[in-house]
Amino acid sequence: MAASPPRREAVPARHLARITDLALAVLTLVFFVAVALATGVHNPWSGPIPLGLFLGALLLVRRRWPMTVLLLSIGGVIVYHLTGHWSPAGWIWPAAVAYFTAATTPHVRWAAAAGLAQLVHSAIDFRLVLDLNPSRYLVHVAGEGLLLAILIVAGRSYAAASRRREQLREADDRARVAEERLRVSHEVHDVIAHTLAVVGVQLNVAADTLEEDPAAAAAALSLAKDVRNRAMADLRSLIAILRDGPEGTAPQADLASLDTLVADARAAGLEVTFEEHGDRAAVTAIPAIAVHRVVQESLANTLKHAEASEVTVTIGYGPRSIVVEITDDGRGASGAGAGTAGHGLAGMRERVSALGGAFTAGPAPGGGFAVRAEIPVAGGSTA
Structure with a gap:
């Protein structure tokens, strides 16, 4: 940076x-x-x-x-x-x-x-006073010396306090930079994971249909190219942040991109049910990014690890919090998916917890895997 x-x-x-x-x-x-x-x-x-x-x-x-x-x-x-x-x-x-x-x-x-x-x-x-009034002379000289000592000590104390404040400000700046690096690393992971999942599925489709159905193979490759281009745009924004510092351009992830995520998952072969309740437009930028990344990572994990055919995405926009639930019909935690997707789950949990929210992930009661995130909005609370 x-x-x-x-x-x-x-x-x-x-x-x-x-x-x-x-x-x-x-x-x-x-x-x-x-x-x-x-x-x-x-x-x-x-x-x-x-x-x-x-x-x-x-x-x-x-x-x-x-x-x-x-x-x-x-x-x-x-x-x-x-x-x-x-x-x-x-x-x-x-x-x-x-x-x-x-x-x-x-x-x-x-x-x-x-x-x-x-x-x-x-x-x-002041020596002439010494013979006439020794006490006054001593008070005068001692008082001047005491005043000088007080001024010197006060100046050094003030300088030390100023240095301490500056060190605390620098430490705070370093902490903010480290936090920004961590946030950007999460963004990079989410973008790459989603892109590889969708592109991987489309490349498999293209390989399987190249000889029997060239048109389907071409469509799959075209979709993979579109997903790749969007991912490159996201990565360029993230690189700009790393180059320019925390004041640079923010990532472009927002709630408007949820429809694109759902379309990509459907194009990859998942049957996606997407439901929203409440006013999407009222959500501010920070929780909106968190919602987007939770949905993105969950769909990527489903595509890569769950061997699922159906997934339901439900988002409720409330006055105090946003509730995101993603449930699929895949293997849940019984197979390799749980371990393989662990980093993604940890990233989602850190992102939601940083905003004061609650995150859970695990086998769904009726089979499959469920992710639930409750994210506070400005002025709200998950309590």
């Missing part, structure tokens, strides 16, 4: 990311300026507002250049202090979002190193 295209971020997610970055930029500006005003800064335009605008603007590109944003943010805070401005918000907090973002990248060690360097610079810059 073709490789999946690279995962692209959904448009709503990109919009949410932009809104989040804008909100963080505004919060950085507002909080930094508000703290400055609350602690006695009389002219915020001389320092806090320009620094807040600078730090906020950097956050708008933090996802694209996280380390660059962090280094520029640290540089802005240092220049702010070196020019004689006092920061009531400390050294680490103004660059908190930049630290967190950098910690989510593989460059977390460089982010931690830059943070330690900033902490050392902060401790040296």
Whole structure:
């Protein structure tokens, strides 16, 4: 199956990311300026507002250049202090979002190193307080260090959670691909089994009547050719799925093809009684494919293994489920047919069970072999 295209971020997610970055930029500006005003800064335009605008603007590109944003943010805070401005918000907090973002990248060690360097610079810059108020100095330095550690740990935790979510998404994608492969293998088996059964019977007819009745032999060969052409069309659709992935063209099997299956079986020599009850047109695609494949596989098994002359196909389309019953007058499970058709029966059972339905197959009470499938429709239940 073709490789999946690279995962692209959904448009709503990109919009949410932009809104989040804008909100963080505004919060950085507002909080930094508000703290400055609350602690006695009389002219915020001389320092806090320009620094807040600078730090906020950097956050708008933090996802694209996280380390660059962090280094520029640290540089802005240092220049702010070196020019004689006092920061009531400390050294680490103004660059908190930049630290967190950098910690989510593989460059977390460089982010931690830059943070330690900033902490050392902060401790040296605040050293005058050490002699006057040692407790305040320790609280300041320890608080800055604790904040830095929290930001680094939070960033790493967020990155690990993001990787885990991505791994779960990839595992889910692989499971869907495997499920699709299994479904396509069932489709291929059903198409080939039905085709070989009908074509085999027609070739036997042609071989037996070639000399005595050339017209009958020609008709049998013509029918075998038609069945083969239809099978090739089905196989081309399935190959397209394998080539293009699960989003490719779906198989063409549907309820409209049931009449063709019955006609093929009759042409192969079976006396087929086909009865339907309910509204066929109301059935959606997924259960319709399942019904088609159950009938197809059952008729193929009857032709190949049962040595039957008559088969009855009854389908009831109900509001909650579809009931499919196929009964023939062949050997049932007493002969080789049971073992030989085992793979086909297992495939039908898996297909019906996957839809939440019930499947049974075995000797019929009056002789022969019976298959019964109860398939839920949308919103229905077999209960």
